[in-house]
Amino acid sequence: MRALFSDWGKLKASGVLGLNARNGDYIMRLNPRRNYPLVDDKVLCKKVLLEHGMQAPELIGVITRTGDSEKLSEILRGEQQFVIKPANGSGGDGILVIVGIVNDLYRSVDGRLFDGGNVAHHLTNVISGLYSLGGQPDHAMLEALVKFDPVFDQIAFQGVPDIRVIVFQGVPVMSMVRLPTRLSHGKANLHQGAIGAGIALCTGQTTGGVLGNHRVTEHIDTGASIVGFTIPHWQKILEMSARCYEAVGLGYLGVDVVLDRERGPLILELNARPGLNIQIANRTGLRQRMERVEAAGVKDAPAEERASWACSHFRR
């Protein structure tokens, strides 16, 4: 019992945000429900981001009816690499990454082969709402596969690492990079076994990672160090993330960024209820940082200014 109280005290002292506090104190207060569709619907989100002049992976098409899943190859128009996403999916559920088409077989990122029927079945599952929030009928978004920057080759196993930035009232407050592993089947999802590596907010250097709840300093599949790796385009990533605040109007926001070899940082998706594991990856709490942002009242400054404010205040 005493141990529990001391754990409690430690978490509180370092400003670790719990789920209840995230939901009750931040999401409910700062994220107006009417703005949720802007981030929950990935198709809509992409549109809004483009309107605000931000870059995102190219949209190939949207399949809204079960019958249309037969016309997949027509919609793809020769595209070999693409990703199928439930437009209203959550937590990475239902995402199918196809990296090539060989003899009418679709090869997924983890090396499995699907025939046209398998893929069509997946599409109908997506459309009938199997992966959507609350089981509502959904549509399937076809998105061009990011030609990911080889800088991560040494610290990612298959798949695309993505960078998560928590943006609080327009100010980036914490960041991590999610590194796919063999365990996560090439997906950048911490729940599925990807490594989360904290990033020093000013320099863009990784500070070490966690796998599950265990600390790691090397990638478990490649053995490369995940400490002190510098994320390219870091300044731009910070500013893009900050700008998302104006685009969707959510005070507590998770921004997922991927690096494209040719186009640079792209915004993959936004999240109105970003998870809390980022605190483990960075070994620090979100709460104190967010309280400092609120106290400073910088939410109305331009995005560049907010990014540099974050850089000067959250050095680690």
Next chain:
Amino acid sequence: MVLALVLIALGLGLFAWKVSSFGFPVKPEETSEVWVVQAHVAVDPGAGSLKVSMQLPTRTPGYGLSDEHFISRGFGLAVDDKPWQRTATWAIRRAGSERSLYYRGVYFHDENRQEIAPRPQFPNPPLLREPFQTALLEIVDEVRQESADIASFTTSVLVRLNDPAPEDNLALFVEGPLKLDKAHIAQLLLSGARIPVLTIQGVRLTDDSNNAPIQTFIAAHDGEQWLYFDPETGDSGLPGDFLVWWTGDDPFVSVEGGRLVNSEISVKRQAVSSLSLATERAELHGSRIVEFSLMSLPINIQSVYEVLLLVPLGAFIIVLLRNVVGVRSFGTFMPVLIALAFRETELLAGFLLFVTIVGVGLTFRFYLEKLRLLLVPRLAAVLIIVVLLMAVVSVISHQLGVEAGLSVALFPMVIIAMVIERMSIVWEEHGPANAMLDGVGSLAIAIIAYLVMGIDLFAWWVVVFPELLLVVLGLTIALGRYTGYRLTELFRFREAVS
């Protein structure tokens, strides 16, 4: 937060009111002692019409009436409901042979201190013939010198009266030609001192008795209240078991147009459920809480509510386990429904049945995945498989003579089908470990909810005091703003701070 407090206060207030004013029992199977008092009057009618009047208990300090009725076949009954004295009058034009009349009342202990009669006037001293008048005045003077107030005066009179060898003046009354009993001598003497005085008649509710004697007490008014004395002993105060029947010197029964053959009062002790007693009391007080409570519903509907009203309790446990402890589960309220099913199947059998059906169902579900069915047909297929499994389990267990297997039919099959579907998706997307974790979490919540909902006291409270659910609602609302850590987060974030 104010709302939560208001709800909690309201719920507890109603609860306390029902317990204290009507004695609604807080615990199940509580019984109370009641006394069934029956007066039986036998009359031999004359040729013409017959009219029988009987005194009824009216003001009963220390006792409360819960129910009463009259049995008098063929008679017209009129109850004269005066505030200080009720009488029942039976009348019949032609009675024929000997007739019996009954009054039956159910009385329970009650801490009331009802006054038995209105505040009286000071009586005029009685005028007696000599030598009684002189003796009376001498006794009164004598006693008055030895006493301070009405209570001590009365006690003193009664002590003298009960002296085995009374002094001369008193002996005149006790042994003399007036032929008065002690109560009436005392009444006479007290009236001589202008003390308001009444005789009261009643019975002792001690043991079962078929012919309880009517006992007489005297009551003297001291300007504030009536004081009671036993004329036979001089003791003050009414015994705790004395039921006041009527006041004054009127006869218990009077008969016109016939002859009273017999009148007797029988007393019987009975244990009744406190709930029915409380219900009757509430009805007698003209309170509508019984009318507007679950107890007014037909029994079969009541038994439905006995289960339904436990659901809020289960929901509260879910809130507690998910938001304060941080247990993961499939579906928000699925565990409550499973817990309700456990109520019917018993825990162990229910647990095994649930695991079996979900396990086998899951196997089928993995096979269905290969058929590439669309969502709704696939859900329907899983549901059909679940129903078939339930039927198979029932039949097999019946053949094996295990009756617990039959209650499988009470499982919420749609819910189980959804669990299977969700579990298979988590299995595919997040791996078997996560699926198992969520499954175990759901079962753990269901078992805890089952154990809490199985506490007899809670089951009793929600039915008898549904207002306590307002307290549950208040607590739920209060917990709704709990933004502290979940217990499981203390472990989850350990690495974040070390």
